[in-house]
Amino acid sequence: MLGAVVGGGVVVGGGGFALGHSLSSSAAEAANSGSPDIPFYAQHQGGIATPAQDRLAFAAFDMTSTSRDDLRDLLLTWTQAAAKMTAGQPVGPTETQPEVPPVDTGEALGLAAGGLTITIGFGPSLFDQRFGLASKKPAILTPLPALPGDELQPEISNGDIGVQACADDPQVAFHAIRNFARLARGVAVLRWSQLGFGRTSTTSNSQATPRNLMGFKDGTNNIKLEDTSALADFVFVGNEGDQAWMRGGSYLVTRRIRMHIESWDRDRLGDQEAVFGRTKTSGAPLTGKSEFDTVNLTAKGSDGQTVIPADAHIRLAGPASNGGLKILRRGYSYTDGIDPRTGELDAGLFFIAYQKDPHKQFVPIQTRLGSSDALNEYITHTSSALFACPPGASTSKPWGADLLR
Amino acid sequence: MLGAVVGGGVVVGGGGFALGHSLSSSAAEAANSGSPDIPFYAQHQGGIATPAQDRLAFAAFDMTSTSRDDLRDLLLTWTQAAAKMTAGQPVGPTETQPEVPPVDTGEALGLAAGGLTITIGFGPSLFDQRFGLASKKPAILTPLPALPGDELQPEISNGDIGVQACADDPQVAFHAIRNFARLARGVAVLRWSQLGFGRTSTTSNSQATPRNLMGFKDGTNNIKLEDTSALADFVFVGNEGDQAWMRGGSYLVTRRIRMHIESWDRDRLGDQEAVFGRTKTSGAPLTGKSEFDTVNLTAKGSDGQTVIPADAHIRLAGPASNGGLKILRRGYSYTDGIDPRTGELDAGLFFIAYQKDPHKQFVPIQTRLGSSDALNEYITHTSSALFACPPGASTSKPWGADLLR
Numbered sequence: 001m002l003g004a005v006v007g008g009g010v011v012v013g014g015g016g017f018a019l020g021h022s023l024s025s026s027a028a029e030a031a032n033s034g035s036p037d038i039p040f041y042a043q044h045q046g047g048i049a050t051p052a053q054d055r056l057a058f059a060a061f062d063m064t065s066t067s068r069d070d071l072r073d074l075l076l077t078w079t080q081a082a083a084k085m086t087a088g089q090p091v092g093p094t095e096t097q098p099e100v101p102p103v104d105t106g107e108a109l110g111l112a113a114g115g116l117t118i119t120i121g122f123g124p125s126l127f128d129q130r131f132g133l134a135s136k137k138p139a140i141l142t143p144l145p146a147l148p149g150d151e152l153q154p155e156i157s158n159g160d161i162g163v164q165a166c167a168d169d170p171q172v173a174f175h176a177i178r179n180f181a182r183l184a185r186g187v188a189v190l191r192w193s194q195l196g197f198g199r200t201s202t203t204s205n206s207q208a209t210p211r212n213l214m215g216f217k218d219g220t221n222n223i224k225l226e227d228t229s230a231l232a233d234f235v236f237v238g239n240e241g242d243q244a245w246m247r248g249g250s251y252l253v254t255r256r257i258r259m260h261i262e263s264w265d266r267d268r269l270g271d272q273e274a275v276f277g278r279t280k281t282s283g284a285p286l287t288g289k290s291e292f293d294t295v296n297l298t299a300k301g302s303d304g305q306t307v308i309p310a311d312a313h314i315r316l317a318g319p320a321s322n323g324g325l326k327i328l329r330r331g332y333s334y335t336d337g338i339d340p341r342t343g344e345l346d347a348g349l350f351f352i353a354y355q356k357d358p359h360k361q362f363v364p365i366q367t368r369l370g371s372s373d374a375l376n377e378y379i380t381h382t383s384s385a386l387f388a389c390p391p392g393a394s395t396s397k398p399w400g401a402d403l404l405r
Numbered sequence: 406m407l408g409a410v411v412g413g414g415v416v417v418g419g420g421g422f423a424l425g426h427s428l429s430s431s432a433a434e435a436a437n438s439g440s441p442d443i444p445f446y447a448q449h450q451g452g453i454a455t456p457a458q459d460r461l462a463f464a465a466f467d468m469t470s471t472s473r474d475d476l477r478d479l480l481l482t483w484t485q486a487a488a489k490m491t492a493g494q495p496v497g498p499t500e501t502q503p504e505v506p507p508v509d510t511g512e513a514l515g516l517a518a519g520g521l522t523i524t525i526g527f528g529p530s531l532f533d534q535r536f537g538l539a540s541k542k543p544a545i546l547t548p549l550p551a552l553p554g555d556e557l558q559p560e561i562s563n564g565d566i567g568v569q570a571c572a573d574d575p576q577v578a579f580h581a582i583r584n585f586a587r588l589a590r591g592v593a594v595l596r597w598s599q600l601g602f603g604r605t606s607t608t609s610n611s612q613a614t615p616r617n618l619m620g621f622k623d624g625t626n627n628i629k630l631e632d633t634s635a636l637a638d639f640v641f642v643g644n645e646g647d648q649a650w651m652r653g654g655s656y657l658v659t660r661r662i663r664m665h666i667e668s669w670d671r672d673r674l675g676d677q678e679a680v681f682g683r684t685k686t687s688g689a690p691l692t693g694k695s696e697f698d699t700v701n702l703t704a705k706g707s708d709g710q711t712v713i714p715a716d717a718h719i720r721l722a723g724p725a726s727n728g729g730l731k732i733l734r735r736g737y738s739y740t741d742g743i744d745p746r747t748g749e750l751d752a753g754l755f756f757i758a759y760q761k762d763p764h765k766q767f768v769p770i771q772t773r774l775g776s777s778d779a780l781n782e783y784i785t786h787t788s789s790a791l792f793a794c795p796p797g798a799s800t801s802k803p804w805g806a807d808l809l810r
Contacts, residue, residue, distance in 0.1 A: 215511020
């Protein structure tokens with residue numbers, strides 16, 4: 001049933017309006033501007049080694065059906081819908097007969113895809129007894145352990161299926177999540193969602209490192225997307241896993257990291273820079289002069305102490321402190337109004353990282369950070385989730401085809 | 406005290422980094438792209454008759470100080486900060502001495518102003534006994550009456566001072582609100598805040614009418630910003646008011662209108678179109694063929710009923726049903742995650758309207774809509790506020806100068 005509405009089973013009404021890119025002359029003009037479309041059918045899912053788009057809409061869903069067929073149908077429906085939306089098209093006719101609801105909700109009509117990617121992942125809970133998937137569960141898809149400093153809220157953590165929608169237009173990203181929720185009706189429900197914003201392509205040099213809400217450049221030493229060797233070493237699952245269906249996939253960790261920005265804003269500049277190990281304005285490491293200068297972890301100042309403190313974020317988060325391990329980060333800033341308990345802004349970083357093995361990569365890094373990082377005074381992790389993201393879909397293999405085979 | 410930090414009372418550190426547009430070559434390049442700056446010092450405040458930017462950050466503040474001098478200082482500080490931020494500059498030095506906190510929080514460094522406007526307004530509560538302003542209260546600045554269908558939440562309604570920050574970059578809009586909150590420390594606190602998103606300039610023709618989250622074009626018959634006669638008739642206060650300090654100003658009504666989009670998405674197309682009185686895909690009135698065709702409220706169908714139903718939104722909200730009165734709307738869509746009580750998306754429209762007299766313009770229109778509008782089944786008003794926005798500031802007259810004279 002679910003598949004049918006996307007596949008075109010609903011009769012198009014007589015309104016005479018073509019859909020999508022050819023909607024109207026002004027809409028077509030709009031659709032031709034902006035970011036290029038990201039191919040949906042590909043070896044890896046989009047949204048992982050894709051240059052970070054400006055906006056994020058993330059959602060976690062829980063299955064309400066316990067039918068394996070419903071799960072398969074849902075993944076097929078979502079695959080077909082994602083293929084359409086990432087090409088700037090509605091998920092189905094908006095000009096239905098008057099007697100039936102429109103298939104697409106319509107708010108993205110006339111808007112370009114804006115580089116939309118939709119990335120799906122399966123949480124550990126999906127592999128419980130409900131769908132007969134226990135034997136397909138990767139050994140490393142076990143929930144993250146309790147980590148130092150966690151103050152996680154269960155109602156905004158975890159979930160059976162995670163969906164990351166990124167685009168340069170927030171209405172397009174929201175539209176994707178909303179239509180996934182609509183197409184899931186009766187089978188799965190939203191568990192939690194999060195909006196985020198990042199660099200802005202219209203006003204920021206694409207090579208510039210964006211700043212986080214603490215005012216510091218964030219991501220200087222991230223894995224470069226053109227570094228295919230690092231992507232193979234650290235991000236995409238090769239032949240080493242125990243589950244063939246994850247080859248070409250990646251493991252996604254999300255963490256909602258609230259920043260106590262009022263406290264931060266009261267901190268003196270010298271301490272802020274010591275916390276990060278970088279100069280605030282330029283982004284240069286404290287041992288260098290410009291942003292991309294090599295971080296010198298052993299250089300000492302006139303006081304005999306290392307210039308970059310022992311508990312500086314740049315030291316503890318870097319590969320040198322983590323056995324050379326890296327993760328691919330693509331975080332987004334968020335702000336969710338005011339915390340009614342404190343009257344302070346609820347804002348921070350929605351951290352997203354892709355990696356081959358979260359227990360060998362994210363967990364040891366975060367354990368080190370959570371224990372010692374000078375940043376801890378100013379942040380709290382309030383949400384956490386882990387998802388196994390399969391490889392890219394193809395027209396003959398929708399999301400989950402190999403998992404549910 | 407507050408004024409000093411913006412005015413340059415903090416010594417700039419020796420880092421040698423120029424601030425703002427000349428931060429670095431890449432930042433300068435970024436700053437030169439994007440939207441043009443909107444002049445801050447002008448007859449009217451920006452953000453009213455300014456073409457709607459892509460993003461909104463709105464906040465309401467409550468005074469915690471009861472000192473009239475503190476209020477005056479705060480408004481001076483905010484005026485100076487707004488003049489800097491709307492020109493793409495930080496509110497003060499980021500390169501302070503290490504012993505003191507940076508004056509600007511830094512997250513917008515290197516970003517262009519993105520068409521930033523900051524618009525301030527004074528709520529009815531500011532004119533109580535605290536600041537001796539009772540005699541300066543406009544007679545029409547009385548709280549909005551209870552309106553049909555209201556389900557207002559007091560904690561996200563009203564406030565002593567409202568601040569609307571609009572820009573094409575959400576980080577820039579957020580930065581403005583955050584720095585206002587920081588500069589107000591000890592004098593005023595955030596009461597509530599709201600983010601919103603609208604059209605996206607990179608992907609949408611600037612002449613195209615944006616769609617709301619119900620998928621319908623919204624704003625087709627809004628006051629055109631080039632229609633100076635309509636702005637004078639309906640938006641900006643002239644000589645008719647009882648308070649000289651409001652001449653050139655406008656009255657701002659905000660309403661957070663939650664849409665029950667899950668119910669809406671289940672509604673059949675014919676009913677959706679009858680609710681609005683427009684065709685969904687094209688935006689044409691049901692009596693026309695294209696979006697800007699004249700709405701014919703008397704045309705009848707073969708069944709003898711008017712084609713545009715008696716309770717259609719387009720009929721009840723239009724000037725013909727409201728004695729020719731218009732308001733200037735500049736609403737933004739919002740989505741604030743999931744309502745924990747229902748599991749449904751908390752999303753809708755943050756309605757913003759500027760007008761000469763809310764009791765003659767917004768109140769009768771909303772009373773009519775709240776009583777009869779077919780849309781009511783699908784929406785709930787959850788927040789409401791009213792602010793008196795003074796005219797534009799000048800270098801010799803900061804915000805509130807005439808009010809506090």
